[in-house]
Amino acid sequence: MNLLELSDDLYLKHGDYQALFFEGRWYSSFELRDMHLRIAGALQKLGVEPNDRVAVMTPNCPEVGATYAGCWRIGAVPVPILFLLAPPEVKHILTDCEPKAVITSIEFLPTIQQAVTDLAWKPEIILIGSDSPAGTHALDQLLAAAEPREKIEPRADDELSGILYTGGTTGRPKGVMLTHGGMVAVSEAAMALGEFEDDKVGLGALPLAHGYGILTSLIAMRLKGRGVLMRWFIPDEALRLIEEHRVQLFAAVPTMLVMILNHPDLDKYDLSSLERVSSGAAPCPLELMQEFERRFGVEILEGYGLTESTIVCCSQRRTEPRVIGSVGKAWPGFTVEILDDDNNELPQGELGEICIKGPNVMKGYYNLPDKTAEVVRDGWLHSGDIGRQDAEGNFYVVERKKDLIIRGGLNIYPRDVEEVLFEHPAIAEAAVIGKPDPQYGEDVVAFVVRRAGKEVSEDEVLSFCREKLAKYKSPKEVVFVDSLPKSGVGKVLRRELREMAVAR
Numbered sequence: 390m391n392l393l394e395l396s397d398d399l400y401l402k403h404g405d406y407q408a409l410f411f412e413g414r415w416y417s418s419f420e421l422r423d424m425h426l427r428i429a430g431a432l433q434k435l436g437v438e439p440n441d442r443v444a445v446m447t448p449n450c451p452e453v454g455a456t457y458a459g460c461w462r463i464g465a466v467p468v469p470i471l472f473l474l475a476p477p478e479v480k481h482i483l484t485d486c487e488p489k490a491v492i493t494s495i496e497f498l499p500t501i502q503q504a505v506t507d508l509a510w511k512p513e514i515i516l517i518g519s520d521s522p523a524g525t526h527a528l529d530q531l532l533a534a535a536e537p538r539e540k541i542e543p544r545a546d547d548e549l550s551g552i553l554y555t556g557g558t559t560g561r562p563k564g565v566m567l568t569h570g571g572m573v574a575v576s577e578a579a580m581a582l583g584e585f586e587d588d589k590v591g592l593g594a595l596p597l598a599h600g601y602g603i604l605t606s607l608i609a610m611r612l613k614g615r616g617v618l619m620r621w622f623i624p625d626e627a628l629r630l631i632e633e634h635r636v637q638l639f640a641a642v643p644t645m646l647v648m649i650l651n652h653p654d655l656d657k658y659d660l661s662s663l664e665r666v667s668s669g670a671a672p673c674p675l676e677l678m679q680e681f682e683r684r685f686g687v688e689i690l691e692g693y694g695l696t697e698s699t700i701v702c703c704s705q706r707r708t709e710p711r712v713i714g715s716v717g718k719a720w721p722g723f724t725v726e727i728l729d730d731d732n733n734e735l736p737q738g739e740l741g742e743i744c745i746k747g748p749n750v751m752k753g754y755y756n757l758p759d760k761t762a763e764v765v766r767d768g769w770l771h772s773g774d775i776g777r778q779d780a781e782g783n784f785y786v787v788e789r790k791k792d793l794i795i796r797g798g799l800n801i802y803p804r805d806v807e808e809v810l811f812e813h814p815a816i817a818e819a820a821v822i823g824k825p826d827p828q829y830g831e832d833v834v835a836f837v838v839r840r841a842g843k844e845v846s847e848d849e850v851l852s853f854c855r856e857k858l859a860k861y862k863s864p865k866e867v868v869f870v871d872s873l874p875k876s877g878v879g880k881v882l883r884r885e886l887r888e889m890a891v892a893r
Contacts, residue, residue, distance in 0.1 A: 390544065390546070390569065390570075390573060391461060391462075391464075391541050391542060391543060391544040391569055392461050392544075392550050392569045392572045392573055392576075392610075393458055393461040393462050393541055394541060395573065395576060395610045395611060396422075396458060396610050397541065399610060399611065399612075399613065400418060400422055402613075403418070403613040404418070405417050405418055405419040406418050406613065407615055408421055408614075408615060408616065409421060409451055409615070409616045409617075409618055410615070410616070410617045410618065410634065411450065411451055411617075411618045411620075412620065416451050421451060421454070421455060423537065424451065424452070424455040424532065425454075425455040425456070425458035425459045425462065426459070426462070426537035426538055426539065427459075427531075427532040427535040427536075427537050427538075428452075428455050428456055428458075428459030428528075428531075428532065428535070429458075429459035429460075429462040429463045429537075429538035430535035430536045430537055430538040431459075431515075431528075431531035431532060431534075431535040432459060432460070432463060432465060432490060433463055433538060434531075434534075434535060435489075435490060435513050435515075435526075435531075436489065436513075437460075437463065437465050437489045437490055438463075438464075438465070438489075439463065439464030439465065439542055440464065440465070440466060440548075440549065441465050441466065441488070441489040441490075442465070442466045442467075442468050442486045442487060442488040442489060442552065443456070443460050443465050443466065443467050443468065443488055443489060443490045443491075443492065444467075444468045444470055444482070444483060444486065444488040444490070444491040444492070444512070445457070445467055445468065445469050445470065445491075445492045445493075445598065446469075446470035446471075446472055446474075446479065446491065446492075446493045446497055446500070446501065446598070447472060447492065447493050447494040447497065447517055448472055448494065448596075448620045448621050449593065449596060449597050449602075449618055449619060449620050449621065450494075450517065450618070450620060451618070452492075452517045452528065453597045453598075454597065454606060456492055457469075457551075457597075457606075459538075461541075461544075461550060461569075462538055462540075462541055462542065463538060463542050464542030464543075464544055464548075465489075466549045466550070466551060466552060467550075467551050467552075468482070468486050468488060468551070468552045468553075468554070468564075469551070469553060469597065469598035469599075469603070470482055470554070470598060471596060471598045471599060471799075471859075472497055472596075472598065473799075473859045473860060473861055474500075474859045475500075475856075475857060475858050475859045476500050476503040476504050477504075477857060478562065478858075478859060479500055479501065479504040480503070480504040480505075480506075480508075481561060481562060482554050482562060482564070483504055483505060483508065483512070484508060485554075485562075485564060485755065485756060486552055486564055486755060487510065488512050489512060489513065490512050490513040490514075490515055491505075491512045491513070491514050491515065492515045492516075492517065492528070493514065493515070493516060493517070494516065494517045494518070495516055495517075495518065495520050498514075498516065498522065498525070501514060502514075513526060514526065515527075515528050515531065516528060544569045545569070545570075546568060546569055546570025546571075546573070546748070547568050547570060547752060548568060548569055549566055549567070549568060549569075549752065550567055550568055550569040550571070550572050551567045551572075551603070552564040552565065552566055552567070552755050553565045553567060553600055553603070553696050555696045555697075555800060563754045563755070563757055563760060564754060564755030564756070564757075565696045565697050565751050565754060565755075566751055566752040566753050566754065566755050567696075567699050567751055567752070568751075568752050570748050571699040571748055571749045571750070571751070571752075572607055572699060574699070574722060574723075574747070574748035574749050575604070575607050575699045575700065575701060575720075575749055576607045576608065576610060576611055577722070578720040578721045578722050578723065578749075579607070579608045579611070579720070580611050581720075581721040581722070582704075582706070582720065582721065583708065584706065584707045584708055585608060585611075585612055586612070587612050587613040587614060588613060588614060589612070589614045589615075589637045589638050589664075590614065590615045590616075590617065590634055590635060590636050590637050590638070590662075591605070591609070591614060591615070591616050591617070591636065591637070591638035591639070591640070592616075592617050592619070592627065592630060592631060592634075592636045592638070592639045592640075593605065593616050593617065593618040593619060594619045594621075594622040594627055594639070594640075594641065594645060595622075595640055595641070595642070596621070599670070599798075599799075600670075600694075600696045600700040601640065601642070601669050601670045601700065601798065603700060604640075604669075604694075604700040604701055605640050614638075615634075617630050617634045617636060622645055622648075624645075624648040624649055624652050625652060625654065627645070627649065628649065628652060628654075628655070628658040628660070629658070631658070631660050631662065631663065632658045632659045632660065632662075635662040636662055636663065637662055637663065637664040637665065638664065638665050638667075639663060639665070639666045639667070640666075640667045640669070641666065641667070641668055642668065642669065642670045642671055642797060642798025643668055643671050643672070643673045643674065643677060643798070643830055644671075644796075644797035644798060644828060644829050644830060645798075646666075646668065646673070646677055646681050646689070647677060647827065647828050647829075648828065649681075650677070650680060650681060650684065651828075660685050661685075661686075663685055663687045664687065665687070665690070665707060666681070666685075666687050666688070666689045666690070667689070667690050667691075667692065667704075668689050668690070668691050668692075669691065669692045669693070669694075669701075669798075670795070670798035670799075671795040671797075671798045671830045672691075672786070672795075672830070673689060673691055674830075675713065675714070678713075688707075688711060690704065690705040690706075690707060690711065690717070691704070691705055691715075691716050691717065692704030692705065692716060692717060693716035693717070693743075693784065693786060695745075695770070695772055696751075697750070697751040697764065697770055697772075698723075698745045698749050698750060698751070698770055698772075699749040699750075699751065701720065701749075702719060702720060702723050702725050702745045702747075702749065703716050703717045703718060703719050703720065703725055703784050704716065704717040704718075704720065705717035705718075706718065712779070712781070712783045714785060715779070715783035715784060715785050716783075716784050716785070716786055717783060717784065718781075718782045718783055718784070719782070719784070720749075722747055722748065722749075723745060723746075723747040723748075723749055724745065724746040724747055725743065725744070725745050725778075725784060726743075726744050726746075726769075726778075727739065727740070727741040727742070727743060727744075727776060727777055727778050727784075728741050728742055728744045728769065728771075729741050729742075730742075732744075732766070732767060732769060737777075737778055737779060737780055738777055738778075738779065739777060740775055740776070740777050740787060741775070741776070741777070742771055742772065742773065742774065742775060742776075743772040743774045743775070743776040743784065743786065744769040744770060744771050744772060745769070745770040745772065746768050746769050746770065750765065750768070750770045751765070751770070753765065774786055775787050792804075792883065793823075794821075794822070794823035794831050794833060795823070795830055795831055796823075796826075796829045796830060796831050796832060796833065796861055797829040797830065797861065798830075799861050801823075801833060801861070801862050803820070803821035803822065803883075804821075805858070805862060806821045806833060806835065806854065806858065806862055806863075806864065807819050807820065807821050807835075809853070809854055809857045809858055810835060810837065810850070810854070812857070813845065813850065813853050814840070814843070815839055815840055815843035815844065815845035816837055816838070816839065816840065816845065816850070817838045817839060817840040817841075818837070818838040818872075818873055819835055819836065819837050819838070820835075820836045820873050820881045820883065820886055821833060821834070821835050821836070821864065822834055822836070822883050822886045822887050822890060823887070824865075824887070824890040824891065825891065826865075832865040832866075833862065833863065833864045833865055834864060834865065834866050834867075834868060834886075834890045835850070835854075835864040835866070835867045835868070836867075836868050836870055836873060836886050836889075837850060837867055837868070837869055837870070838869075838870060838871065838872060838873060839869060847866070847867040847869075850864070850867045851863065851864060851867060868889070868890070868893070873886070874886065
């Protein structure tokens with residue numbers, strides 16, 4: 390089925406009501422539906438057909454969700470792009486997925502224009518708002534002229550509902566192909582938990598281009614509630630909105646919780662309305678969890694998943710005693726097991742690889758069949774994460790993919806940063822690791838070996854990286870060393886580098 394049928398069913402059931410608050414005004418469910426019907430019509434008029442890709446790179450706003458819905462209605466495939474990415478990264482994504490159209494906002498138009506330079510084809514560029522510089526379309530004008538598209542294009546369960554790009558160990562972001570069937574399965578599993586209710590107010594502070602933000606949208610497609618959407622997370626604004634709108638539900642990454650707890654004017658705000666706080670995308674430190682709960686009297690519930698598992702596969706339950714340190718149980722309809730290297734299930738308590746099977750498993754990596762075959766074997770999605778399961782069915786993530794850095798809930802693969810460092814003419818070798826950081830969870834540290842006879846300062850290296858990488862991926866510090874610690878076969882010993890970084 391087409392995922393959008395869920396949204397239409399919700400509208401037919403509940404009709405018109407205040408659905409979304411954004412920057413000073415409420416949008417009704419009718420307004421949002423009319424917007425997405427007109428976006429569907431406008432995209433069709435521009436030549437977008439079923440299975441065509443539509444890239445979306447903009448901060449949060451009502452048009453983002455409406456664009457996703459408009460794409461699904463006509464059978465097109467939205468490709469969310471995190472607005473923090475640098476032009477070379479955006480260019481790789483656009484080159485890989487070849488979108489028919491790109492929807493963005495005026496502040497990111499230069500990035501898109503730089504990214505489409507020298508491409509073999511030129512996608513239609515649509516700007517949210519009424520501005521339309523040369524070579525672009527103004528979304529407001531397109532919507533005014535568009536015929537609303539009511540018909541939903543039929544989609545099979547295995548047809549694409551989105552391509553979400555994630556960092557890759559080869560230095561190239563990989564496009565995770567998610568399906569209509571997978572997203573419907575996630576939405577249905579959330580409802581089967583029996584823990585989500587109508588008529589709640591939720592704060593939307595996560596980027597809608599991030600898997601976690603998309604997950605909250607999939608759940609919202611089944612519920613009559615009110616959302617308070619932020620363009621991006623700003624701590625004092627989040628506190629104000631929670632108090633003003635009596636927000637009950639808050640999905641966050643640990644960094645957001647740190648920023649709230651450390652806000653100098655926290656005592657001025659009333660957060661007593663909070664009923665459910667969910668944490669994901671990165672491990673939530675026990676000390677942070679306990680402090681937040683002591684302060685606000687609301688439990689933090691953690692979950693686990695990968696983009697490749699349509700974002701989620703496990704979570705702690707609101708209706709069951711919470712097991713501290715675990716990421717909860719598998720969602721209904723999904724199978725999660727701890728397997729050994731031969732795909733054999735391990736006994737309870739033993740460490741092995743966390744593997745997932747079910748309708749939520751991705752279709753594969755876009756244009757990368759070999760990479761797909763490496764992680765999806767015999768129907769099992771191999772997470773690369775080491776974990777265990779207890780007798781009650783709770784899962785524990787003991788060790789993440791050893792090279793992965795998670796900064797503020799965003800994944801950073803060291804190789805992505807190292808590839809840039811290797812481009813510098815004064816750098817002979819480089820290795821990147823994550824160093825614990827009280828605010829962001831981890832930060833990026835680069836260990837660098839200078840070329841013989843070459844000089845380069847830390848500031849020069851940092852500046853070089855910022856020109857080529859998204860800001861959140863750029864190193865926070867550079868450590869110059871005479872040589873990198875290596876094993877007998879020449880493999881860099883990142884564990885030793887982590888110890889060196891912490892000891893500094």
